[in-house]
Amino acid sequence: MIEIKNVTKTYDGKPALINVNLSLQTGKIIGLLGPNGSGKTTLIKILNGLLRDYKGEVLIDGNPVNEISKSLVSYLPDRNYLPNWTNAEGAIKIFKDLYQDFDEEKMRSLFAKLNLDPKQPLKKMSKGMKEKFQLALVMSRNAKIYILDEPIGGVDPAARELILKTILENYAPESLVLISTHLIADIEQIFDSVVFLKEGQVVLFEDVDTIRQTQGKSIEEYFKEVFRC
Amino acid sequence: MESFQNTQPIYLQIMNLIKKQIATSVFNPGQLLESVRELAMIYQVNPNTVQRALSELEREGLVRSERTIGRYITKDEAAIAQLHQNLVDEATSTYINNVLELHLSPEEILTTVKSRLKGDNT
Numbered sequence: 001m002i003e004i005k006n007v008t009k010t011y012d013g014k015p016a017l018i019n020v021n022l023s024l025q026t027g028k029i030i031g032l033l034g035p036n037g038s039g040k041t042t043l044i045k046i047l048n049g050l051l052r053d054y055k056g057e058v059l060i061d062g063n064p065v066n067e068i069s070k071s072l073v074s075y076l077p078d079r080n081y082l083p084n085w086t087n088a089e090g091a092i093k094i095f096k097d098l099y100q101d102f103d104e105e106k107m108r109s110l111f112a113k114l115n116l117d118p119k120q121p122l123k124k125m126s127k128g129m130k131e132k133f134q135l136a137l138v139m140s141r142n143a144k145i146y147i148l149d150e151p152i153g154g155v156d157p158a159a160r161e162l163i164l165k166t167i168l169e170n171y172a173p174e175s176l177v178l179i180s181t182h183l184i185a186d187i188e189q190i191f192d193s194v195v196f197l198k199e200g201q202v203v204l205f206e207d208v209d210t211i212r213q214t215q216g217k218s219i220e221e222y223f224k225e226v227f228r229c
Numbered sequence: 230m231e232s233f234q235n236t237q238p239i240y241l242q243i244m245n246l247i248k249k250q251i252a253t254s255v256f257n258p259g260q261l262l263e264s265v266r267e268l269a270m271i272y273q274v275n276p277n278t279v280q281r282a283l284s285e286l287e288r289e290g291l292v293r294s295e296r297t298i299g300r301y302i303t304k305d306e307a308a309i310a311q312l313h314q315n316l317v318d319e320a321t322s323t324y325i326n327n328v329l330e331l332h333l334s335p336e337e338i339l340t341t342v343k344s345r346l347k348g349d350n351t
Contacts, residue, residue: 029275161273169270188235189274209238209278218235 001026001145001176002047007056009042009200016042017054018200024176026144029190031208031219032180034197035227040180041078043197044149047178048075061144071099074143078150078180080122080130088118091137099141107140110166128155135163139170146177152186160186184220194219196226239274243282251291251302252313259304262292 002024009017017039024030034040045051046058049065060069082091088111095102111118114132122130131154138146151167152160160183168190171177181187188194188208196204203226208219215222233242250256262268265283269276283300286292290308294300303309328338 028277165270165273168273168275173266185235189233189239192275192277209240209281212236212238216236220235 001061002178003057003059004043004047005057005059007043007046007054007058009039009046009051009054015200017046020056020200020202022195022202022205024178026176027174028192029171029177029179031184031187031191031194032178032197033182033184033194033219033223035182038197039200040197041149042200044075044147044178044180047147048073071101072144074099074101074138074141074146076134076138076146076148076151078153080134082122082134084123085121087121088116088133091133095137095140101142103140103142106170107136110136110140110170114162114166128159131155132159132163132166135166139166142172144172144175146171146175148177148179150181151179152181152183157186164190184223185218188219191219196223198227233272233274240278240281240285243268243272243274243279244285247282247286248291248312249316251309252316256302258302258306258309260302261298262300262302264299 002022004020004022004024007017007020008015020039020043032040032043042051046054047060047065049070052065058065061072063069063072082094086094088107092104092107095107096104108118114136116129116133116136120129122133125133131151135148135151138148146167148167152163155163164187167177167179179187179191191208193205193207194211195202211217211219211222217225233239247256256262262283263271265276265279268279268283272279283292283294287294287300290305291303291312292300293303325338328341333341
Protein backbone atom coordinates (compact mmCIF):
# COMPACT_ATOMS: atom_id res chain seq x y z
CA MET A 1 0.00 0.00 0.00
CA ILE A 2 2.90 2.36 0.81
CA GLU A 3 6.24 1.77 -0.89
CA ILE A 4 9.19 3.91 0.18
CA LYS A 5 12.34 3.34 -1.86
CA ASN A 6 15.76 4.82 -1.11
CA VAL A 7 14.32 8.03 0.28
CA THR A 8 16.86 10.58 1.46
CA LYS A 9 16.01 14.08 2.63
CA THR A 10 18.38 16.77 3.80
CA TYR A 11 17.73 20.18 5.36
CA ASP A 12 20.52 22.60 4.40
CA GLY A 13 22.91 19.72 3.91
CA LYS A 14 21.98 18.06 7.21
CA PRO A 15 20.45 14.63 6.66
CA ALA A 16 16.94 14.12 8.09
CA LEU A 17 16.23 10.81 6.35
CA ILE A 18 18.94 8.52 5.02
CA ASN A 19 18.14 5.90 2.41
CA VAL A 20 14.81 4.83 3.92
CA ASN A 21 13.22 1.70 2.46
CA LEU A 22 9.86 0.48 3.73
CA SER A 23 7.01 -1.55 2.32
CA LEU A 24 3.85 -1.13 4.41
CA GLN A 25 0.99 -3.52 3.79
CA THR A 26 -2.73 -2.94 3.98
CA GLY A 27 -4.76 -4.23 6.94
CA LYS A 28 -2.05 -3.32 9.46
CA ILE A 29 -1.62 -0.81 12.25
CA ILE A 30 2.00 0.25 12.23
CA GLY A 31 3.84 2.32 14.81
CA LEU A 32 6.43 4.80 13.59
CA LEU A 33 8.70 5.23 16.60
CA GLY A 34 11.76 7.33 17.24
CA PRO A 35 13.01 10.08 19.54
CA ASN A 36 12.45 13.74 18.68
CA GLY A 37 14.41 14.68 15.57
CA SER A 38 14.67 11.11 14.27
CA GLY A 39 12.77 11.94 11.07
CA LYS A 40 9.22 10.74 11.86
CA THR A 41 7.44 13.94 10.91
CA THR A 42 9.70 14.47 7.88
CA LEU A 43 8.74 11.04 6.56
CA ILE A 44 5.06 11.67 7.23
CA LYS A 45 5.20 15.02 5.45
CA ILE A 46 6.77 13.34 2.41
CA LEU A 47 3.98 10.74 2.34
CA ASN A 48 1.41 13.54 2.41
CA GLY A 49 3.04 15.65 -0.29
CA LEU A 50 4.05 18.45 2.07
CA LEU A 51 7.76 18.01 1.31
CA ARG A 52 8.79 17.49 -2.28
CA ASP A 53 12.55 18.01 -2.52
CA TYR A 54 13.75 14.56 -1.54
CA LYS A 55 15.65 11.82 -3.33
CA GLY A 56 14.14 8.40 -3.92
CA GLU A 57 10.67 7.16 -4.72
CA VAL A 58 7.35 6.96 -2.84
CA LEU A 59 4.35 5.03 -4.15
CA ILE A 60 0.95 5.12 -2.48
CA ASP A 61 -1.34 2.37 -3.74
CA GLY A 62 0.76 2.46 -6.91
CA ASN A 63 0.56 6.24 -7.34
CA PRO A 64 3.34 8.76 -6.88
CA VAL A 65 2.48 11.39 -4.26
CA ASN A 66 -0.10 13.56 -6.04
CA GLU A 67 -3.75 14.52 -5.84
CA ILE A 68 -4.84 10.89 -6.26
CA SER A 69 -2.59 9.65 -3.48
CA LYS A 70 -3.74 12.49 -1.21
CA SER A 71 -7.37 11.49 -1.74
CA LEU A 72 -6.48 8.01 -0.40
CA VAL A 73 -4.80 9.23 2.78
CA SER A 74 -6.58 10.58 5.84
CA TYR A 75 -3.91 12.58 7.64
CA LEU A 76 -3.82 13.86 11.22
CA PRO A 77 -1.01 16.44 11.38
CA ASP A 78 0.94 17.05 14.56
CA ARG A 79 -0.59 20.51 14.83
CA ASN A 80 -3.85 22.23 14.11
CA TYR A 81 -4.25 23.40 10.52
CA LEU A 82 -7.88 24.56 10.55
CA PRO A 83 -8.66 28.25 11.15
CA ASN A 84 -9.22 28.75 14.87
CA TRP A 85 -12.76 30.10 14.45
CA THR A 86 -13.84 26.78 12.86
CA ASN A 87 -16.42 24.72 14.72
CA ALA A 88 -17.74 21.25 13.85
CA GLU A 89 -20.31 22.61 11.40
CA GLY A 90 -17.63 24.56 9.54
CA ALA A 91 -15.23 21.62 9.52
CA ILE A 92 -17.93 19.32 8.15
CA LYS A 93 -18.47 21.72 5.23
CA ILE A 94 -14.72 21.84 4.52
CA PHE A 95 -14.29 18.06 4.70
CA LYS A 96 -17.39 17.38 2.56
CA ASP A 97 -15.93 19.65 -0.10
CA LEU A 98 -12.47 18.18 0.05
CA TYR A 99 -13.08 14.46 0.48
CA GLN A 100 -15.60 12.20 -1.23
CA ASP A 101 -15.05 9.51 1.40
CA PHE A 102 -16.08 11.79 4.29
CA ASP A 103 -18.97 10.40 6.34
CA GLU A 104 -20.86 13.26 8.00
CA GLU A 105 -23.07 10.99 10.11
CA LYS A 106 -20.03 9.26 11.53
CA MET A 107 -18.46 12.62 12.35
CA ARG A 108 -21.57 13.72 14.24
CA SER A 109 -21.75 10.50 16.22
CA LEU A 110 -18.01 10.67 17.02
CA PHE A 111 -18.45 14.21 18.26
CA ALA A 112 -21.13 13.04 20.64
CA LYS A 113 -19.02 10.08 21.80
CA LEU A 114 -16.03 12.33 22.43
CA ASN A 115 -18.19 14.80 24.41
CA LEU A 116 -17.52 17.70 22.06
CA ASP A 117 -19.90 20.57 21.43
CA PRO A 118 -20.45 20.98 17.66
CA LYS A 119 -21.04 24.72 18.06
CA GLN A 120 -17.81 25.43 19.94
CA PRO A 121 -15.00 26.95 17.82
CA LEU A 122 -11.45 25.58 18.04
CA LYS A 123 -10.14 28.76 19.69
CA LYS A 124 -12.34 28.10 22.74
CA MET A 125 -11.17 24.50 23.09
CA SER A 126 -8.51 23.04 25.35
CA LYS A 127 -5.55 21.26 23.74
CA GLY A 128 -7.12 17.87 24.43
CA MET A 129 -10.44 18.91 22.93
CA LYS A 130 -8.69 20.16 19.78
CA GLU A 131 -6.95 16.81 19.36
CA LYS A 132 -10.24 14.95 19.75
CA PHE A 133 -11.90 17.35 17.29
CA GLN A 134 -9.28 16.68 14.60
CA LEU A 135 -9.20 12.97 15.25
CA ALA A 136 -12.99 12.81 14.81
CA LEU A 137 -12.62 14.49 11.42
CA VAL A 138 -9.78 12.26 10.27
CA MET A 139 -11.45 9.01 11.41
CA SER A 140 -14.70 10.00 9.71
CA ARG A 141 -13.15 9.40 6.32
CA ASN A 142 -13.44 5.91 4.84
CA ALA A 143 -9.85 6.10 3.69
CA LYS A 144 -7.43 3.45 2.44
CA ILE A 145 -4.66 4.88 4.60
CA TYR A 146 -4.71 6.78 7.88
CA ILE A 147 -1.55 8.61 8.92
CA LEU A 148 -1.71 9.93 12.47
CA ASP A 149 1.16 12.08 13.69
CA GLU A 150 1.30 12.00 17.52
CA PRO A 151 -2.44 11.44 18.05
CA ILE A 152 -2.12 11.19 21.84
CA GLY A 153 0.67 13.72 22.35
CA GLY A 154 -1.30 16.51 23.98
CA VAL A 155 -3.93 14.72 26.03
CA ASP A 156 -4.10 13.36 29.55
CA PRO A 157 -3.96 9.59 30.17
CA ALA A 158 -7.74 9.24 30.55
CA ALA A 159 -8.34 10.86 27.18
CA ARG A 160 -5.60 8.71 25.61
CA GLU A 161 -7.65 5.59 26.19
CA LEU A 162 -10.65 7.21 24.55
CA ILE A 163 -8.57 8.27 21.55
CA LEU A 164 -7.10 4.79 21.08
CA LYS A 165 -10.58 3.31 21.31
CA THR A 166 -11.77 5.78 18.69
CA ILE A 167 -8.95 4.80 16.33
CA LEU A 168 -9.58 1.07 16.80
CA GLU A 169 -13.32 1.34 16.36
CA ASN A 170 -13.28 3.59 13.36
CA TYR A 171 -10.49 2.80 10.94
CA ALA A 172 -11.89 1.31 7.77
CA PRO A 173 -11.33 -2.47 7.63
CA GLU A 174 -8.46 -3.48 5.36
CA SER A 175 -6.95 -0.01 5.53
CA LEU A 176 -3.43 0.80 6.61
CA VAL A 177 -2.92 2.87 9.76
CA LEU A 178 0.45 4.50 10.40
CA ILE A 179 0.83 6.14 13.82
CA SER A 180 3.85 8.11 14.96
CA THR A 181 4.34 8.52 18.69
CA HIS A 182 6.87 8.81 21.44
CA LEU A 183 4.34 7.57 24.05
CA ILE A 184 4.89 3.91 23.31
CA ALA A 185 3.59 2.23 26.46
CA ASP A 186 0.16 3.78 26.08
CA ILE A 187 -0.38 2.60 22.55
CA GLU A 188 1.72 -0.49 21.86
CA GLN A 189 -1.20 -2.91 22.35
CA ILE A 190 -2.82 -1.78 19.12
CA PHE A 191 0.20 -2.14 16.83
CA ASP A 192 0.86 -5.03 14.43
CA SER A 193 4.41 -3.99 13.82
CA VAL A 194 6.73 -1.10 14.54
CA VAL A 195 9.35 0.87 12.66
CA PHE A 196 12.23 2.29 14.71
CA LEU A 197 13.72 5.43 13.17
CA LYS A 198 17.13 6.47 14.49
CA GLU A 199 18.84 9.57 13.18
CA GLY A 200 16.97 9.33 9.89
CA GLN A 201 17.52 5.63 9.34
CA VAL A 202 15.26 2.61 9.74
CA VAL A 203 16.98 0.43 12.34
CA LEU A 204 14.11 -2.01 12.87
CA PHE A 205 10.85 -3.04 11.22
CA GLU A 206 9.33 -5.98 13.09
CA ASP A 207 6.13 -7.63 14.29
CA VAL A 208 5.42 -6.52 17.89
CA ASP A 209 4.63 -9.98 19.29
CA THR A 210 7.84 -11.29 17.69
CA ILE A 211 9.78 -8.60 19.56
CA ARG A 212 8.03 -9.49 22.84
CA GLN A 213 8.72 -13.18 22.26
CA THR A 214 12.37 -12.93 21.25
CA GLN A 215 13.37 -10.09 23.59
CA GLY A 216 11.07 -10.85 26.54
CA LYS A 217 10.48 -7.12 26.71
CA SER A 218 7.71 -4.69 25.98
CA ILE A 219 8.10 -2.54 22.89
CA GLU A 220 8.77 0.44 25.12
CA GLU A 221 11.55 -1.39 27.02
CA TYR A 222 13.10 -2.61 23.80
CA PHE A 223 12.89 0.90 22.34
CA LYS A 224 14.76 2.29 25.35
CA GLU A 225 17.43 -0.36 24.89
CA VAL A 226 17.92 0.36 21.18
CA PHE A 227 18.00 4.13 21.70
CA ARG A 228 20.15 4.22 24.81
CA CYS A 229 22.94 6.71 24.29
CA MET B 230 -10.99 -2.98 29.21
CA GLU B 231 -8.71 -6.00 29.39
CA SER B 232 -5.20 -5.20 30.41
CA PHE B 233 -2.39 -7.27 29.00
CA GLN B 234 1.25 -7.35 29.93
CA ASN B 235 3.33 -5.66 27.29
CA THR B 236 6.33 -7.86 28.02
CA GLN B 237 4.72 -11.01 26.61
CA PRO B 238 3.21 -11.63 23.18
CA ILE B 239 -0.35 -10.38 23.40
CA TYR B 240 -1.73 -13.11 21.16
CA LEU B 241 -0.51 -15.69 23.71
CA GLN B 242 -2.19 -13.78 26.52
CA ILE B 243 -5.46 -13.71 24.57
CA MET B 244 -5.14 -17.45 23.91
CA ASN B 245 -4.62 -18.12 27.64
CA LEU B 246 -7.55 -15.93 28.57
CA ILE B 247 -9.90 -17.71 26.16
CA LYS B 248 -8.57 -21.13 27.24
CA LYS B 249 -9.34 -20.30 30.84
CA GLN B 250 -12.82 -19.18 29.83
CA ILE B 251 -13.40 -22.42 27.92
CA ALA B 252 -12.08 -24.56 30.78
CA THR B 253 -14.29 -22.81 33.34
CA SER B 254 -17.42 -22.81 31.15
CA VAL B 255 -17.58 -19.05 30.73
CA PHE B 256 -17.81 -20.21 27.14
CA ASN B 257 -19.94 -23.30 26.69
CA PRO B 258 -19.16 -26.09 24.22
CA GLY B 259 -20.41 -25.10 20.79
CA GLN B 260 -20.95 -21.49 21.79
CA LEU B 261 -20.50 -18.94 19.03
CA LEU B 262 -17.66 -16.46 19.52
CA GLU B 263 -17.85 -12.74 18.81
CA SER B 264 -16.28 -11.62 15.53
CA VAL B 265 -12.59 -10.78 15.39
CA ARG B 266 -13.36 -7.08 15.24
CA GLU B 267 -15.74 -7.26 18.19
CA LEU B 268 -13.18 -9.15 20.26
CA ALA B 269 -10.53 -6.58 19.29
CA MET B 270 -12.82 -3.87 20.67
CA ILE B 271 -13.42 -5.81 23.87
CA TYR B 272 -9.71 -6.42 24.46
CA GLN B 273 -8.67 -3.04 22.97
CA VAL B 274 -6.04 -4.64 20.79
CA ASN B 275 -5.32 -4.93 17.10
CA PRO B 276 -7.76 -7.20 15.17
CA ASN B 277 -4.82 -9.08 13.61
CA THR B 278 -3.63 -10.02 17.10
CA VAL B 279 -7.06 -11.50 17.89
CA GLN B 280 -7.02 -13.27 14.52
CA ARG B 281 -3.68 -14.85 15.33
CA ALA B 282 -4.86 -16.01 18.77
CA LEU B 283 -8.00 -17.58 17.28
CA SER B 284 -6.06 -19.29 14.48
CA GLU B 285 -3.75 -20.85 17.05
CA LEU B 286 -6.72 -21.98 19.17
CA GLU B 287 -8.20 -23.46 16.02
CA ARG B 288 -4.96 -25.31 15.34
CA GLU B 289 -5.13 -26.70 18.88
CA GLY B 290 -8.68 -27.89 18.19
CA LEU B 291 -10.34 -25.71 20.85
CA VAL B 292 -12.06 -23.41 18.40
CA ARG B 293 -13.72 -24.37 15.12
CA SER B 294 -14.79 -22.21 12.27
CA GLU B 295 -17.50 -22.58 9.71
CA ARG B 296 -17.64 -20.26 6.80
CA THR B 297 -21.26 -19.21 7.07
CA ILE B 298 -21.59 -19.21 10.85
CA GLY B 299 -18.32 -17.93 12.21
CA ARG B 300 -16.11 -19.27 14.96
CA TYR B 301 -17.40 -21.34 17.81
CA ILE B 302 -16.01 -23.21 20.83
CA THR B 303 -15.34 -26.89 20.24
CA LYS B 304 -18.15 -29.31 21.11
CA ASP B 305 -15.58 -31.94 22.06
CA GLU B 306 -16.15 -32.21 25.82
CA ALA B 307 -13.22 -34.61 26.26
CA ALA B 308 -10.90 -31.98 24.75
CA ILE B 309 -12.32 -29.37 27.12
CA ALA B 310 -11.82 -31.67 30.12
CA GLN B 311 -8.26 -32.27 28.95
CA LEU B 312 -7.71 -28.53 28.65
CA HIS B 313 -8.98 -28.02 32.18
CA GLN B 314 -6.62 -30.71 33.44
CA ASN B 315 -3.67 -29.14 31.59
CA LEU B 316 -4.36 -25.75 33.11
CA VAL B 317 -4.61 -27.27 36.59
CA ASP B 318 -1.34 -29.15 36.04
CA GLU B 319 0.43 -26.03 34.84
CA ALA B 320 -0.76 -23.94 37.79
CA THR B 321 0.21 -26.71 40.21
CA SER B 322 3.69 -27.12 38.75
CA THR B 323 4.28 -23.38 38.91
CA TYR B 324 3.25 -23.31 42.56
CA ILE B 325 5.30 -26.35 43.52
CA ASN B 326 8.41 -25.06 41.73
CA ASN B 327 8.11 -21.75 43.52
CA VAL B 328 7.84 -23.24 47.00
CA LEU B 329 10.54 -25.85 46.32
CA GLU B 330 12.85 -22.94 45.58
CA LEU B 331 11.98 -21.71 49.07
CA HIS B 332 13.15 -25.09 50.40
CA LEU B 333 9.77 -26.31 51.59
CA SER B 334 9.49 -30.07 52.09
CA PRO B 335 6.52 -31.95 50.58
CA GLU B 336 4.99 -32.20 54.07
CA GLU B 337 5.42 -28.49 54.64
CA ILE B 338 3.85 -27.75 51.25
CA LEU B 339 0.79 -29.81 52.15
CA THR B 340 0.50 -28.22 55.59
CA THR B 341 0.79 -24.71 54.15
CA VAL B 342 -1.79 -25.35 51.48
CA LYS B 343 -4.20 -26.99 53.88
CA SER B 344 -3.96 -24.25 56.45
CA ARG B 345 -4.34 -21.57 53.77
CA LEU B 346 -7.44 -23.31 52.41
CA LYS B 347 -8.93 -23.41 55.93
CA GLY B 348 -8.56 -19.66 56.01
CA ASP B 349 -5.68 -19.39 58.48
CA ASN B 350 -2.63 -17.30 57.84
CA THR B 351 -4.30 -14.97 55.31
